[in-house]
Amino acid sequence: MFLLKVGWRYAFSRSNRHNSVSIVIVIGIAIGLLALLTLLSVMNALQYEQLDHIRSIDSFHIQLKTNLQTHQVKEHLKEIQAIEHMYQFVDTQSIVSQKGSSQSVTARLRIIEPSFLTDSNPFKSNSSLWTETSTTATVAMGLPLSYAIGVRPNEQIGVTFIAPGKTVTLSPQYKEISVDSLFRSHLDEFDQKTIIIADPEFLHLYDQGRHTYGIYLTKRDLRKVGSVVKQIQNILPESEVLSWQQLNSALYSALLLEKMLMYLFLWLMFFIIAINLKSASMRLVYVKQRELAILRSLGVRKEFSSHLFVVQGAFITLLGEAIGLMLSFVVIRNFNTILHFADRIYFMIYQRHSAVLLFPFQTYLGVGEVIGISVGVCALSLFFSYLGARSLLKKEPMEIVRNE
């Protein structure tokens, strides 16, 4: 109790002549923590969004290859609550041209079940689909691709692609179809190269052999993709099941590397804060050296003295962290409002809006990240408080105040 009482008074007592040092350290810790957490939440948001687009648009959350028909697969997997949507699909290469034009481009043809373009699935929520009002979308072309070959909605295109033949393994097919909708997702590369055909007739062309199914999980189960893959493998042992991470392993590795580098930079920032914390903590100990000498002369043990400064450091750090966490919570929760406010100022200066400031961030911060950073800051602060006290404790009590 004595230790806590003295520690608290040394940190914050109003009569404490070095009170301002404690307050400056508290402010420093609060701002440092705010900067770390806000930056981490924004970087998480950017990464999450990037990953979400990849898994929702380019690939599915899980891809399953099996000999079973759609109804059989659905029957087998109905027990897995995490599965929200499942579509049979085929991805194949094609040559696309405007009807009557000699200009053609290569494109990826995604042939899929019709409900893909009508369900509210992750693809739909992450992209915009423009359809003629009277029709249901069956052929959707990426907007940049439609610009590239000069096709507008309801115009005919010729598609040449390869499908299993009746007498040969594979044979080229040519179909003329009408583009009834255009889409735009957040993945430009996908939009520039893809035509989606949600027509069962096209799917029938691929009835022979193994079928590929794209699976979307519910939002809350997105992090359990690994365990869902294992569940599917257990239920359908002959099947081939791959998660979106496995399907995009190169890209996923790049993103992981990016995340590692992001953490490295954050820790470098943290290191700069730690250096400031160190000098502040040492200063806190040095301004109290007179009191330390008095306490030692009254019979306080060296051990107690070092504990005292660690407790003092703990009080200051905890207060700084509490303020920092509250500020971070407010800033992260209102990040878009803050950006919009900044955009207003930008508009007042340049008479135009900023694309960067209007970007809709969905800031995200894991509980583990908050705890990790808070504990890290606290441990560092306490360690440096201890180091500061230890350097003084090597001296005899009167040596400490000899120059006072």
Added chain:
Amino acid sequence: MSNLLLQLSHISKRFASANQTIDVLEDLNLSIYEGTSVAITGKSGSGKSTLLHIAGALDAPSGGEVYFKGILLDYYDDQLLSEYRNRHIGFIFQSHFLLDDFSALENVFIPSLIAKEKRSIMVKRAKELLDKVGLSSRLHHKPFQLSGGEKQRVAICRALMNNPSLIIADEPTGSLDEQTAQEIEQLLIQLVREEHKTLLLVTHEKQLATLCDTSYLLSNGRVTPIDE
């Protein structure tokens, strides 16, 4: 003859800086008996305070031995030395050395708090001591709210709090005006006698030195008795 309480044997203390070495104490011998009061006088810089700090285990000698009740302090580890300072020694410094963040009452009972004594007992004793020095109305004042004389009275109470065998006072009236200094001197001697303590005192004041049983002059690193 009363028992030997503190014995300083062949004490030397050397302060070394980058370009010079100063021998403050050289082969100093001093014996202090229980229940007596000893005054050390000497010029400024003669090493009086250094001698007190060594006697109270606040500083280590460069050579020689310090015995307390016949036990060599070199044998004490940090825990025993802390206990020695807490239970057997009461320090009164020239510049009071009170803790700024604590009230007068708290400053007085801190030595008992360190000794982990029962709160009610220590508060009662601290109040009694403060009452004796006329500060019963200033119990909850912080040091910055007290005058120099009041602060020194609080420091005297703190030194007596744990009922130590030896009171070490380093020019306790050095920073006070003449009238207050006289009051504090009287009070210190009176309290030491009332509580049957041994006093080791460093002072510039001849008058205060004459109130003690024995006086020594510290010069050239050694002490010599002063004949009355």
